[in-house]
Amino acid sequence: MVYIYDTTLRDGAQTRGISFSLEDKLRITEALDELGIHYIEGGWPGSNPKDLAYFEEVKKLNLKNSKIVAFSSTKRKGVKVEKDSNIQQLVKTEVPAVTVFGKSWDLHATLGLGISLEENLELIFETVSYLKKYFDEVFFDAEHFFDGYKSNPEYAIKTLLAAKEGGADCLVLCDTNGGTLWYETEEIIDTVLKKVKAPIGIHAHNDSDMAVVNSLIAVKKGAIQVQGTINGLGERTGNANLCSIIPNLVLKMGIKSIPEENLKKLYSVSRLVSELSNRPHPVNLPYVGENAFxxxxxxxxxxxxxxxxxxxxxxxxxxxxxxxxxxxxxxxxxxxxxxxxxxxxxxxxxxxxxxxxxxxxxxxxxQGYHFEGAEGSFELLLKESLGLTKKYFELKGFRVLTEKRSENEEAYAEATIKVEIPKEIAEEKGIEDRFEHTAAEGRGPVEALDKALRKALEKFYPSIGEIKLTDYKVRILNEAAGTEASPRVLIESTDGKRKWGTVGVSPNIIEASWLALADAIKYKLMKDDEDTDRGGSSEG
Known part of the structure; x- marks a missing residue:
């Protein structure tokens, strides 16, 4: 049995640009529990008020599978363990398990902490033995273990033995700098298991792109606990990606871990973490990326x-x-x-x-079109070719003007547009005049054009008010042509129920934008009609 230890809420939250709210952390906790994760590291209660609040709020959740773990360092030098504020915050959490990290690299003990190697061993032993009085399980993260072993193997082993003597339930070997290669991992773990008769775990970072493979090798060698994060989040290049490790263990290696039927939840958990991280979901992730299959x-x-x-x-x-x-x-x-x-x-x-x-x-x-990121445009092309969708409007012309009146004044744009609505649609709406000729302003030409088009169509199709543009990308196709190069415009839109991408290509960037904008609105109207045909509701 291999136990999965998730540190997304602590190590993963240290990713540059990510800041989980308390509510985010609780939502992720529930999702990890449903997935069947054995241990969820909630944070470092002694480091900030948010993590402290998390350990209070998480008690209110009805978790079925996961044990919540609190994290901290070993006690500080020169402070009695029962007086150390970090250690006392751990005790106050009243969670079933805790993880403490200690220095296993001699350089970190002497240079980082400024203490002797013997004093460092005492810190580890005293902290673990004290916490063992209060918690069912105490895990020791041997920070920088692999670098420490390469520097001073005898001392690195001593740090593990100190934690074992203190009563640690699992000794977790950490590749904190992420620079250890697979064959080194094999050799070092073989030696550790000969000299230290205790359960071991693995905590790998990905700086040399080895985190997943080092984690799997550790399991192959006998590790019973694997630490990592969802989507491989973490400092620098990230931690071992549990979204790869878990299916590899269960489906490829045949090792008992989370229940196999729970793997079906892996994709949705991965997406949730990306969403709450406020970043695009990486399309090239193995197993859970959009491009994986x-x-x-x-x-x-x-x-x-x-x-x-x-x-x-x-x-x-x-x-x-x-x-x-x-x-x-x-x-x-x-x-x-x-x-x-x-x-x-x-x-x-x-x-x-x-x-x-x-x-x-x-x-x-x-001509430069690209449908991989513009499935809305492809679906329109397909259904228009087969006569499976209506013609919603026809452009009769547009004009876009950009003006800047002075050096210190912002430029602004104005768009004028004329469209024709098919006769049958106008009659269905009870509107006599099928031609709309209107104008709108915007900070830029694309915004002005978008507003003018919506203004022209809204009385015929009120539901277009639900559309929001979430992304706008321009790619120059033939860069060597300089200012004569053709741009490709890719637009992403949402109506709150679905998301879609549309594309336009033209030597004129405004026309390319128009083509993508028009497709975005046509797609929305087509999907509304399909919802209505299926008996669903559609405003407008």
């Missing part, structure tokens, strides 16, 4: 359609993920058919529409 080349898609094992090492559903078929200039008929099926449209290989759509995509991508 994405197929782009036509040959791959054709093979996957016959048997997914040909290009997938596991079934994506086992970790809660799903297969994703991409469309691009590399696409074949299989991509189109599979993607259409995913969108609820059945096509046969012999259908003339398949070739027509494929040719359109290849021609558009030759």
């Amino acid at each position: 994405a197929h782009k080349a036509g040959v791959h898609v054709s093979a996957v359609e016959k048997n997914p094992k040909l290009y997938e090492h596991i079934e994506p559903e086992k970790v809660g993920n799903k297969r994703k078929i991409m469309v691009s200039e590399l696409s074949g008929r299989s991509n189109i058919i599979s993607k259409a099926k995913e969108l609820g449209v059945e096509l046969s290989k012999d259908s003339p529409a398949v070739k027509e759509i494929l040719d359109k995509i290849k021609n558009l991508e030759a």
